[in-house]
Structures are given as C-alpha cells and as structure tokens.
Amino acid sequence: MVARETAARPAVHLCGPSCPELEAAVKLAGEIRSSGVAVTLVLHAMSGMERAYIRDRALExxxxxxxxxxxxxxxxxxxESMLSMALRLRDQEMGLRDIAKRLVITTDTKKGRHPSPATVMRMVREHDEQAAAAARAWSPGWCAAGV
Structure with a gap:
C-alpha cells in the first residue's frame, strides 16, 4: 500500500486529479493478472509523464x-582582438587546434587559459557568415535588371 501511495503522488502533481494517460495505464494494469507487470506498467507511464513535465518546465x-x-x-x-588574431592565423593556413593553442582568453574567470577549438571554429564561422551577409547586401546584383 505504501508503494502505491508514493507512486500516485507524482501523478497527481503532474496532471491533476484526472489524467487520461494514468487512467489508461491503471486500467491496463488491472487487466493484467501479474501484479509485478501491473506495477511496472504504471511506473513506466508515470516516469514518461514526469520526463515530459520536467522538459516542459525547463523549456518554460x-x-x-x-x-x-x-x-x-x-x-x-x-x-575582437582574439577574432582578428584567429583570422590572421587562419590566413596562414593553421589548423583550429593550433590556433586555439596560440590564443589566450583575456577576460572573465578563464583569464590566461586557451579557448577550445570549438570556440575558435564558432567565432570564425560567425564572422564568415556576417561577412557573407554584408557582401550580399551591398553587392551590385541586388537591384532589378531595369533599374
């Protein structure tokens, strides 16, 4: 009886007094004769609802x-100084790992450490995307043919 009360508390908390998923799981569990399988089905249904609840709360x-x-x-x-240094090193055809080893973080709690290669890649990629967008916006081909 104690296990049933503890298992029912999260269900009421998650979906209120009436929850179709829980009712369906309890009905199915009642139809199955083996009590171990019935408890497993109810707990499985409740864990799925709890995961959905946690995910919704995190997204909110x-x-x-x-x-x-x-x-x-x-x-x-x-x-900006780290970006300019990374671009200069990339122009010298250095790899991301080598660039990351040469760069040094100058701010925050990570001062004096090196950024990860993923950070360098993201920084350079964002710069390249912004440069490409600016080039598209100012290119002479943007106007109509008759103008």
Whole structure:
C-alpha cells in the first residue's frame, strides 16, 4: 500500500486529479493478472509523464530567461582582438587546434587559459557568415535588371 501511495503522488502533481494517460495505464494494469507487470506498467507511464513535465518546465524557464534579455550558457570569452588574431592565423593556413593553442582568453574567470577549438571554429564561422551577409547586401546584383 505504501508503494502505491508514493507512486500516485507524482501523478497527481503532474496532471491533476484526472489524467487520461494514468487512467489508461491503471486500467491496463488491472487487466493484467501479474501484479509485478501491473506495477511496472504504471511506473513506466508515470516516469514518461514526469520526463515530459520536467522538459516542459525547463523549456518554460529558457523562454522566460530569454524574455528577460538574459542568455543561457557560459560567459563569452571571445573579443575582437582574439577574432582578428584567429583570422590572421587562419590566413596562414593553421589548423583550429593550433590556433586555439596560440590564443589566450583575456577576460572573465578563464583569464590566461586557451579557448577550445570549438570556440575558435564558432567565432570564425560567425564572422564568415556576417561577412557573407554584408557582401550580399551591398553587392551590385541586388537591384532589378531595369533599374
């Protein structure tokens, strides 16, 4: 009896007193004679609902954080001087790992450490995308043929 009460508490918390998924799982469990299988089915249904609930709450939190103008993730460690150095090293045909070893973070708690190759790749890729967008916006082919 104790296991049933503990297992029922999250279900009421997740979906209120009436929940079609839980009712279906309980009905199916009642039709099966083996009590071990019945309990397993009910717990499986409840764990699925709990995962969905946690995911929804996390997404709501991310959305509210973005609405407040905050970012999710670590602090930015790149700056313009690091980008210019990375671009210069890339022009010398150095690899991402070699570029990352040469760059040094100058701000935040990671001051004095090297950025990861993924950070270097992301920084250079974003720069290339912005440069390509700017080139498309200012190219002479943007106007109509008759103008």
């Amino acid at each position: 939190g991310h959305e509210s954080t973005r609405k407040r103008g905050r970012t999710i993730g670590g602090a930015g460690v790149t700056d």
